[in-house]
Amino acid sequence: MYTSLFMTIISIIVLPCIILIPSNAYTVPEEVRALEFIKDANINRSINWQRALASWTCPTDADDSDEGCDPCSRDWSGNWEHIQCRGAGGRYGEGSIGHYDGYVTTVHVTDAHLDGPPAKEWCLLTHLRELDLDGGNQNGPFPEWIPKCHPQLQELDLSFNRLTGRIPNNIRKKETLQEFKVEHNYFSGPVPAILGGMPNLWRVRLAYNHFEGTIPESWRNMSGNLNQLDISHNHISGNLSVLAFFKLMYASVHSNAGLCGMVPESIRYASGYNPSGTGLGHPC
Incomplete structure (x- = not known):
């Protein structure tokens, strides 16, 4: 399934051996080629994709570029809309210590109404710390390629789309993940136990889906870091005792009729x- 895509990735990485690389280019050349490939593969999918990628043209702004085609720009902001190149960074995905190395670290395509399944071509950006595709009309199942393609991913935001099905077990490979946001979709199945295998999570948003069942025992493993949790508007049942030792700054659990017991x-x-909309405070 992924053979052709990864062969493309390999060819993009190998190409520097046969292409003259501008000595002063700020954006790493293989990143430029990856971005161009993403654009060519998706810009004709719909008018919304065309609008989202309209700024992905060269030459870039000469006052903010170290080469004729410099999508990253001279700081972290990016000459091309929806991408940022924050360089070395600290916690929480968007952080940066001001050392810019020309690699794309952030895809932030929000409220652009992108339609169709999420683009597999984002796989070409292997230095991503943040993949934010919220506020669209994207459909289909959870993109199982995400855990395979972005080894440094810290923030994943697929919220406010039309994605369906279950959260796949392979998401547990993302131990680097700190923020997991999938609210306002049509995901279903049990509350994902595999989140308990990601001890660095500090923000989890599952609201407005169709998750069901009880809070998994595995979630106890998140008690050290998790401080923001939204599981409202689902079909979750049982008590919340698993969360007793968490230190939550924010918690939203309403509109789960099956929740019950001590809070x-x-x-x-x-x-x-x-x-409201729960049986919390009443015996199970």
Whole structure:
């Protein structure tokens, strides 16, 4: 399934051996070629894709470029809309320590109404720390290629789309992940236990989906870092005892009719707590 895409990746990486590389180019040459490939593969998918990628042209702004085609620009902001090249960074995906190396670290295509399945060609950007595709009309299942393609990924945002099905088990490979946001989709199945295998998560948003069942025991592994949780508007049932030892700053659990039992202090005193539409506080 992925053979042709990865052969393309290999050819893009190998090409520097036979192409003259501009000595002063700020954006790493293989990143330029990867971005051009992404554009060519998707710009004709729909009018929304055309609008989103309209700024991906060369030459780039001479006052903010070290070469004629410099999508990254001289700082982190990017000459091409929706991408940023933040260089070496700290925690939480968007962080940067001001050392820019010409690699794309952020794809931030929000509220662009992109349609169709998420583009597999994002796989070509192997230095991503943030993949943010929220606010579109993207459909189909969760993109299983994400855990395979972005080894440094810290933030994943697929919220406000029309994605369906279950969260795949291979997402557990993303131990680097710190933010997992899939709210306002049509995901279903059990509350994903595999999130408990990602101990660096500090923000999880699952609201407005069709998740069901109880909070998995594996989530106890997230108690050290998780401080923002939104599981509202699902079909989650049972008690919240698994979350008793969390230190949550924000917690939203309302509109889960099957929730019941005692409310842990970690939930009751967190910002955003609202028991409406649940049986919390009543025996299970």
